[in-house]
Amino acid sequence: MTSENNDDHKETPNHSQHSGDEFWGHDLYPERRGTKSRNFMSTLFMKEGREIYDKSRCEKMVYDCAMKHPLVKLMMMALKSSGCPVDLRRNFSCETCDSLVTGGYDTELNQIVICQNNIRRESTAASVLVHEMIHMFDFCRHKMDFKNIDHLACTEIRAANLTYCSFASAVVDGDASFWDVKNRHQDCVKRRAMLSVLAARAVTVAEAAEAVNRVFNKCYKDLEPIGRRIYRPREHMDQALLDASYFYTDK
Numbered sequence: 001m002t003s004e005n006n007d008d009h010k011e012t013p014n015h016s017q018h019s020g021d022e023f024w025g026h027d028l029y030p031e032r033r034g035t036k037s038r039n040f041m042s043t044l045f046m047k048e049g050r051e052i053y054d055k056s057r058c059e060k061m062v063y064d065c066a067m068k069h070p071l072v073k074l075m076m077m078a079l080k081s082s083g084c085p086v087d088l089r090r091n092f093s094c095e096t097c098d099s100l101v102t103g104g105y106d107t108e109l110n111q112i113v114i115c116q117n118n119i120r121r122e123s124t125a126a127s128v129l130v131h132e133m134i135h136m137f138d139f140c141r142h143k144m145d146f147k148n149i150d151h152l153a154c155t156e157i158r159a160a161n162l163t164y165c166s167f168a169s170a171v172v173d174g175d176a177s178f179w180d181v182k183n184r185h186q187d188c189v190k191r192r193a194m195l196s197v198l199a200a201r202a203v204t205v206a207e208a209a210e211a212v213n214r215v216f217n218k219c220y221k222d223l224e225p226i227g228r229r230i231y232r233p234r235e236h237m238d239q240a241l242l243d244a245s246y247f248y249t250d251k
């Protein structure tokens, strides 16, 4: 089992998911659009060799996460049970991305992008996979329209709630009260969701914040399919997987 720590999250900036024509608005994923430059010098020297190395290391991390990480396994089980089974080769793609992002979800191809050049650790890969699989789950379950900023804000709230912010809140001062943790957690979710909306859409900070606030209460309460916030990674992840196995069959 892979455990999370706070360092991972500092390395994990905004994830973006996109839809339709706007998908590559910020050109964060040059391999997708085929805009990545190839030239003789980069082939001759080490750049392409480095990319091949990064890709195979990334693919191994994704495979290991799918085999071992409780939340990745849980998400795969929930997706399959909801009629959207995940095939590692078809639905996950390791690619070279802009340095700003670690992952993304392409609704058109139903594919999760894992940014091989920005992910060095398996625990970071697991965070990215779970985050993006929550978007995949929302797209599968509700056929969400990610062009609708409220839908986008909602799925980003859910992803931050169930992954990054819960892990971050797990590392709290010994004397932090329940209310401190709760408020800190909600602030974290709002901030992360807003940053993710801003990364994916050309909107103002105020527009992103308004969208997050409009849907916050409803979407913050929706913990499916993990069923809980993971404050103690080791125990809670294992328990979440066990609980989920009663609801989501692997068949």
Ligand SMILES: [Zn+2]
Pocket (backbone or CB within 6 Å): 015, 016, 017, 131, 135, 155, 156, 159, 196
């Ligand atoms: Zn996201």
